[in-house]
Amino acid sequence: MSRTLGKVANQLLGVRYFIHCSTTGYSFSPLFNSDGEAWRVYNDDDAKALARAVPATSKVVSVAAVTLAYGKKFSGADDVMRGPVLGLVTEDRLLSPISENDDGYSLLFVDDVLHISQTMPGGYDGEYDAPICTGGRKPSESARLVDLGEYLDRPLSLCPHCVAKVTANE
Known part of the structure; x- marks a missing residue:
């Protein structure tokens, strides 16, 4: 290997x-x-x-x-x-995989709350982004994907349920 x-x-x-x-x-x-x-x-x-x-x-x-x-x-x-x-x-973990087979995590605003999201299969266009705290349920139509570059070198104010999911001990 x-x-x-x-x-x-x-x-x-x-x-x-x-x-x-x-x-x-x-x-x-x-x-x-x-x-x-x-x-x-x-x-x-x-x-x-x-x-x-x-x-x-x-x-x-x-x-x-x-x-x-x-x-x-x-x-x-x-x-x-x-x-x-x-x-x-985080300070001690790489959360986003850098594999070519995995899209990793994105940031998604849903009803004025910033969530960590993943691309899910389904919907009319074949896939959609959903907050990881919702178990893959499609968010409201007002959801807006955010470019990660907007938050490079800036603190994130994230949904605490999303943070809990990605920082759960291994």
Whole structure:
């Protein structure tokens, strides 16, 4: 299995690192303060050690730029395999997958409340975005998708039920 380094960055969080499996397209969600620490934990034990090394305690969600390196280190712009793309993170977890098979999370205003949403199959156009706190039910017609870029480096005031869903302990 091929493993690469990933990083997330924003002004609120700084830079954090994670391990990505290029073979499966899966990103391990724990975020480390240094790339060396992420590799040390991963190499010394196993993938489950990553989650044990960084307990999931943060309940503050923010938008960050997510980037993958071609290898085990970022050393320049030519080393970037994918990114940056925008995704949701906490101080200790990558919340938005960066897999090509998964759209990840979006932000959706429904009745003046900002929700975390996912694309759901169904509806007349084949899919719709629904808040994750509603179990996939289609929101009202007034729902408006929000560009993640609008909230990069800005605090989010999110639906507490959505935050609880994405920050539940693993």
